Each structure stands twice: as C-alpha cells, then as structure tokens.
Amino acid sequence: xxxxxLIVAYDGTNYVGWQYQPNxxxxxxxxxxxxxxxxxxxHTVYSSGRTDSGVHARGMVCHLTTERDLPLSAWREGLNRFxxxxxxxxxxxxxxxxxxxxxxARGKHYRYTILRDSIRSPLDCKxxxxxxxxxxxxxxxxxxxxxxxxxxxAAFRTSGCSxxxxxxxxxxxxxxxxGSLLHIDVCGSGFLRNMIRMMVGTLVQIGRGKRPENTIxxxxxxxxxxxxxxxxxxQGLCLMEVWF
Numbered sequence: 001x002x003x004x005x006l007i008v009a010y011d012g013t014n015y016v017g018w019q020y021q022p023n024x025x026x027x028x029x030x031x032x033x034x035x036x037x038x039x040x041x042x043h044t045v046y047s048s049g050r051t052d053s054g055v056h057a058r059g060m061v062c063h064l065t066t067e068r069d070l071p072l073s074a075w076r077e078g079l080n081r082f083x084x085x086x087x088x089x090x091x092x093x094x095x096x097x098x099x100x101x102x103x104x105a106r107g108k109h110y111r112y113t114i115l116r117d118s119i120r121s122p123l124d125c126k127x128x129x130x131x132x133x134x135x136x137x138x139x140x141x142x143x144x145x146x147x148x149x150x151x152x153x154a155a156f157r158t159s160g161c162s163x164x165x166x167x168x169x170x171x172x173x174x175x176x177x178x179g180s181l182l183h184i185d186v187c188g189s190g191f192l193r194n195m196i197r198m199m200v201g202t203l204v205q206i207g208r209g210k211r212p213e214n215t216i217x218x219x220x221x222x223x224x225x226x227x228x229x230x231x232x233x234x235q236g237l238c239l240m241e242v243w244f
Contacts, residue, residue: 001067003099004075006045007091008060013126013235014086018051018060027051027087031062034082039068048101048242049108052194054234056127059090059109059241063101099244107171107189109241112200112232114182121180128181129200129236135207137175137182143206144173144184146216147199155219156199156229157192166192185240194231201230 008031016024028045035043047062070078075092083089098104115121115128116135147170154166169189176183184203186196202219205211218226 001065002069003063003065003095003097004072005061005063005091005093005095005099005101006075006079006089008062009058009088009090010056010060011086011126012051012054012056016053017055018047018049018057021053024053027057027060030083030087031079034079035064037082038074038078039066039070041066041068046101048105049190049239050193051237051239052234055237055239056235057239060239061101061105061242061244063095063099065097101242104244105190105242107187107243108191108239109185109187109243110191110196111238111240112184112186112196113236113238114184114200114204115180116182117180124181126235127238129233131204131208133208135182135204136209137177137207139213140203140207141175143213143216144175144203146220147173147186151220152222153192153195153220155222155226156195156202158194158198158231163192168192168195197232197234197237198229200232200236204232205230 010027015027018027020026020029031045032043043064043066045062045064051057072092076089079089113128115124115130118132120130150169152166153168171187174185184200202216206215218224
C-alpha cells in the first residue's frame with residue numbers, strides 16, 4: 001500500500017465546495033471519479049480542509065492510500081486527463097503512512113481579492129468581490145492588526161460551524177495592490193467556516209466608514225453586543241498554500 005499526496009488547484013465557481021454535498025457536484029467527487037477512471041479502484045481522498053461553494057484553490061492538499069503501483073507522473077498527468085478543465089492536479093508525491101493532509105497541517109495561506117472599481121470586470125468577476133465605493137486602505141491595514149495573534153473568533157464564524165473550539169491564531173495579514181485589485185493575504189493556524197470572509201467583510205465596512213475602527217476589537221473580546229460581521233462573497237477567496 002502506498003500513500004500519495006496531491007496538490008490540487010481548482011476554480012470553485014461550478015462546485016458546491018470541496019466536500020460532497022447533496023445539492024450539487026463537489027471537487028472531491030470529481031477527483032474521486034477521476035481516480036476510479038484512472039485505476040479502476042474506488043478511492044477516498046482526504047483533504048487538508050474544506051472550501052465552501054464558489055471558493056477557489058491554488059494549493060489544496062489531499063492524500064489517498066492505494067494498492068496501485070503507479071509512477072508519480074500517472075497520479076498527475078494521468079488524473080488530469082480525466083478531470084474537467086476547472087480542476088487540475090499540480091503536484092504528486094509519495095509520503096509515509098504518518099502523513100495526513102488534515103492532521104499534519106500546521107498552517108494555511110488564503111488570499112481574498114477585492115476589485116475596487118465602479119464598473120464590473122468580466123475577466124475578474126469570478127475571482128474577486130467588486131466594491132464600488134472608495135476604501136480607506138490605510139485604515140483597513142491599521143485595524144487588521146487586531147486580528148494578529150491567538151484569539152477567540154466565535155464572532156467570525158457562520159451558523160452551522162461544527163468546530164470544537166473557536167480559538168485560532170493568525171500569523172500575518174498583508175495587503176498588496178495590483179491596479180484596481182486589492183489582495184488581502186491571511187496566514188494562520190486554521191480557520192472557522194466563513195471566518196476569512198467575515199474578517200474581510202468587517203475590514204471593508206470599516207474601510208467604507210460604515211463601522212467604527214474599534215469594531216474588530218469588540219467582536220474579538222465579545223464584551224459588548226455588536227452586529228454580526230458582513231460576510232464577503234465566496235468568489236473572492238482562494239486557498240493558496242498549506243504548510244506541514
């Protein structure tokens with residue numbers, strides 16, 4: 001038996017997320033179907049986490065255990081022959097039996113992209129959130145530092161989140177500009193369901209002057225009743241990398 005680690009990229013537009021769902025096609029489903037076509041065997045793929053409907057990935061990590069002895073090129077090029085154009089295996093490698101895509105992970109890097117333009121961009125609409133009103137970028141960068149460190153992010157998770165604990169650690173938040181596109185890169189130990197989208201939604205509200213600058217601090221402390229954060233749209237979010 002061999003254990004194979006895969007790094008998978010996908011455009012999440014047409015999928016209900018990574019994991020199997022009763023209401024549509026998932027990325028996991030497509031990948032496992034391709035594995036069956038390649039090997040003739042039913043495999044279960046274990047991922048480093050889940051992405052929600054519409055969320056993208058450049059570096060989703062997953063693994064499978066298999067009895068098929070195939071060259072690594074087959075796990076990459078072979079699988080890609082059976083995958084749709086919006087999913088691709090970017091890398092394949094042998095790992096030992098102790099490796100687990102979820103439990104061995106030590107951190108993740110997500111990027112959220114905002115299109116700052118009053119006119120929509122057909123080339124960016126599937127991978128960004130269009131915000132038409134001006135944003136105070138300096139203020140957003142300043143208040144974002146409140147997220148750094150270990151905090152209870154209970155206020156930054158959606159209903160239905162089944163995590164055992166809501167404490168997470170954010171290692172860094174960085175902003176970069178590419179013309180009208182604003183990238184917000186968030187690195188952390190792990191994330192709750194919709195956590196980054198709610199973090200970005202709050203930053204945008206503050207950047208537009210819709211919320212006071214101490215909103216993040218109050219939400220993290222949970223000391224005063226504060227309206228729930230705005231959840232930014234799914235299409236702007238992309239899983240960039242998972243660390244082990």
